[in-house]
Structures are given as structure tokens and as C-alpha cells.
Amino acid sequence: MSFSSLLDVSIDFDTSHLVFPTLIAAVLVILLVAIAATNWRVIVSAVGATPTWPAGIDHMRFFGTLIATVIYFIAMPAVGNLYPNTGLGFYICSIVYLFGLGALYLHKRDRRHLTIVTLNALIAPSLVWFILSEIFNLSLP
């Protein structure tokens, strides 16, 4: 067998969709092993030196953002189905979402700051909804 025949490849069209993903997956595994082999000291010391996630982070703001965002995404189409093709699902839920996040991110929750957050929660979604849904006729949930 000559060297050039070692490089010969025959691709069956019916299974051609698997050729590249298989090759890429193999390269990913090789790279992962290579990274682990060449950097294991750095990885071990980094894991040992830093507190295990999620320790050391602002739980309230980080997980609050994630949970509020998930609720926002679930609520938008649900509310939107009550008022179909109006974009009101987005509009109503965005007001609540912006107020919730704004209040969550505040460091000092006094009347002045909460008023700013409330105004922001009312004005920004109203503007976006009016411009996109009413002027540009873009689809909103």
C-alpha cells in the first residue's frame, strides 16, 4: 500500500452529514485531553485556590437576574396569548421586569431611587413598544 492511498477517502452521500461533526468531535476530545495534560497543575491550583462557585458572588443579584429573566420569558407569551398580535405580552411583562430588576440592582432603596426605577420601567417599554410595534410593525410577544 502506497502512502498516497492512506490519504484516500470515500464519502457516502447518505452519511455525509456525519463526516465533519465526527471529525470535529474527535478533535475536541483530543484538545481537551491535551489541555488537561499540559495545564493540569494550573487547573488543580486554580480549583484549590478559589472558593467553589457560587460562593463569593452576589447571590441575590446574580440568581435574581436569572430567575427574573426566566419568569419574564415564560410570562411574555402567556400574557401575549391573552391579547394576540398586539405586543402587549411584551409591554406588560417588560414593565414588571424592568421594575423588578431596577429595584434588585439598587444599592439604596429610598423613595427617590425607587421613583427613578419606576419611571424607567414605565417609560422605556412604552417607547420601545410604540416605536417597534406601532411604527415599524415588528412582531412582539
Place this chain on the structure above:
Amino acid sequence: MELFDILTPLFFILIVVGTVIGIIFGAIPGMTATMAVAVCLPLTYSLGLENGLALLLGLYVGGISGGLVPAILINIPGTPSSLTTTFDGYPMTLRGEGENALKIGIVSSLVGGLISLAILYFFAPTLADFAIKFSYVEKFLIIFFALTVMAALSSNMLVGIFSGILGIFISLIGTYDISDGGNGEYRLLFDFMVPYLDSGFSLLPVLIGIFGLSAILIEAEHGMPAGQGLSGVKLPKGKPFKFSVFRGQSVNLCRSSLIGTFVGILPGVGGSAASILSYSQEKHFSKNPEEFGKGAPSGVIASESANNGLTGGALVPLLSLGIPGDSTTAILIGAFTLQGIQVGPLFIGNNPVTWDVIIIAMLAANIVMFLIMMFAIRHLVKVVSVPKHVLFPVILMMCVVGAYTINYGIMFDVWTLLIFGVFGYLAHKIRLEIAPFIIGFILGPSAEIYFVKSLESFGTLSIFFTKSWIAGVLWLLIIMSIAFSIALSRRNKGHGQA
């Protein structure tokens, strides 16, 4: 449509609006030009290609330029590419020359932007004409070369390659598209995922998630620190700005702009590499290297002309080869995709009016950036002090609007935004390289077609080495970039041990 029909007042208004918003994004630490372009991209859907490009290129130029404001005034780079501006800009502020330093940076940004634009104008069509001759083999090798360059300049070569390959892997989820010559079969999917991921993850929600949502999650993790805002910063009159400060700086300006442009042309290499390289070169060649880091105007000039040099440079591979030069230009691909236009070697020849529009928009954006920042910098400093509890919820809402509207209202795209926002956050934690990941994600489907079709046509892997002399040159460049990376890694290790 004729060029002059496109250059309407709206076109120029959008450039001004884009540039102003870009400057504001660039000037707020933690927010970048990439984020500005990603968040505003869906708005271009209803504007059309040319007007959309006016807005996005304004955002790009403004976003890169705005980073100098906090870098000089509060010692925090607004964008990574303004890192070296802090070295001399902030010491100048401390001795009461803040406004002077800002204006030196603004003029340098303009010069860097214009030089790189000239190179884009003359070089991109030539490169595109040459690239038209490329077959699938050379096109695959170009993508391979782009990935090795990105990896070579990553902080860890293996991680850089891994990130790029991971991007390719995720881009392959879905159907092997019949319209590209595939067999229409699904791969990397469970059956229940088929209704959602038939065509894979949509590009724009992925980009908006990685650059928008993840940045906010990182801020939330740190408790949304109020930080040192720009609101309290005073700009004393101090020494008035004079253009004479640029006397004797023409070599510095040209060299730094060219370095920025060259780094921009290399795929996936960020602006911070451009400004660090030009700053170190200027320090190396300076007659007074000891003044650097203590408020030397030439340091600000080197840094700012280089990072704006990046803007035109990064568009060269995008418009001539279809390969983005940096993360922001990767998002610009989305603007073309939205309008059904594919960028690549045929783009300039087939779309001469759009090409002229891009050049005019870049030129106008640079001039607008200069005028706004030069004459309204005191007012801008006040504008960028918008608190995070007001700004970030609005940005999150805009991310959702962008993801939802991009494909005419698909809720799964909104969930894609969340999935990749969390992915971007985790990638940041474990130090994956985002730029190679994004470029791998964008180029993955093309790489697959070029690779598989080459093998189907020729039936041997040797074709990748023997197809043409261009393939040989590309292999040489690939080997050189890997060798450069290994040498760089060894030198860094040596410095670490010393």
C-alpha cells in the same frame, strides 16, 4: 439604486445617532462596541441594508472611540482596546491635563480611523479579486488559517483552538442543508429538539446572548458595583489643547495606525493587542522611554490611533473573504444576513453601491465621532454617568426584543439568548476564548461544506496540500502562526520563571 439616492438625510442622521450611542456604550466600563452593535442590530431590520449599515458602523466607530473617556479620566478602560490609553492618559488627568489628553486621543482616533479606511478602500477589492480564484480547498484552508491565527494570539494556544473548534461544533447542530449541497439529514440532535433546532441556533440571538446578557450576568455576580462614575469627574481647563502637540508625532501616528490596521486584518485578534503592540513599539523607538507611564502624550497617541486603526482593518477580511476581523465585525455579518446578502470575495464586485456606502459611512462616522467628542466632550461625560440600575434592565429588554424580532417572532430565539448568555458567563469563568468561539460558530457551516465537498470531489486528503500553490502558501502561513504561538508561549514561560 444609485448611490446618491441612498445618501439621504436619514442616512446621515443614523450615522450621528449610531456614533453618539456608540460613544456612550464605549465610555461606560463593562459595555463595549460589540455589545452596542449586537443590541442595536435588530433595529436595522426595518431600516434596510444601507441605512442599517450607517447605524451599525456609527456604533462601531463610536464604541471603539468612546473607550478613551473613562481610560483617561478615571483610569478604567471603557473598552479593552483602550487599556494602554490609561498608562499615560490618567497621569495627564492627575496633573490637570484631562481635557488636553482627551483631545489628543480624539485627534489620534480620527487619524487612525482614516488611515485604516484608506487601506480598506484600496486593499479589500484587490484581496477579493484574488480570493475569487479560490476553490473549496483554499477556502477551507483560509478558515483553518484564521483559526490558527486566533489561537496563536490567545492567552493559551490550546484553549484558543479548543474555543474555535467548539464554536464550529455547536454551529453544526441541525440539518446538513440541502441548499448547500448537503443531504438534509439531522445531526447532533435528539428528536424532541428537532422542531426548535431544525436550522441550528440562530446566529444573532447567540451573539446578543454572549455579548449582551453575559456581560450583565458578570456585573450582577459582582453585585452591580456603583464604581467610580464619571459624574463626579471635573475637567479643569488646565493647559489648552494645541495641535502643535502632534509636531514630531507623524511617524508615531502612521506606525500605530498601520499596526492597528494590520492587527485588525488578522481574524479574531482584539483591539487590545493592537494598542499594546503600538504602545510598546512607540516606547521602544522613543528618545524618552522613561516618560512613558507618567503622562507622555505620545503614549496616548500610539494607543488611540492603533485601536481606531482596527476599525477599517477588521472590515478587510470580512468584505473580501467573508471572515470577520473581530467580534464586532462578526456581528456585522448578521446585518448582511438579515438582508439576505452573503459577504465574501464576490461581495464588492456584485454590490458596488453597498461597498461605496460602507466607505462613506465609515468616513462620516469618523468625522462625526471627531466633531462630537472634540466639541461636546464635557456634556458627554455627564451623559455616560447613567446608573446601572437604570441602564442594564433596559439593555436586557433590548436584547429580548432583538432576539425575538430577528426571525419574525420565534420564542425559542429568546431562550437561545438566555442559553448563550449563561454560556458566555461560564466561558468567562473558565477562561474560554470568546472571539475564536464566535468566529468558529460563524464559519463552521462553510468549513464543513468546503471540507466535505473537497473530499467528495477529489477523494483524497492530499488535495489539501497539492491543489495549488496558494494551498502551499496557506499551509506555510498556518505552520508559521503555530510556530509563532509556540515561541510566544515558551518566551512567556521563560519570563515567568525569571
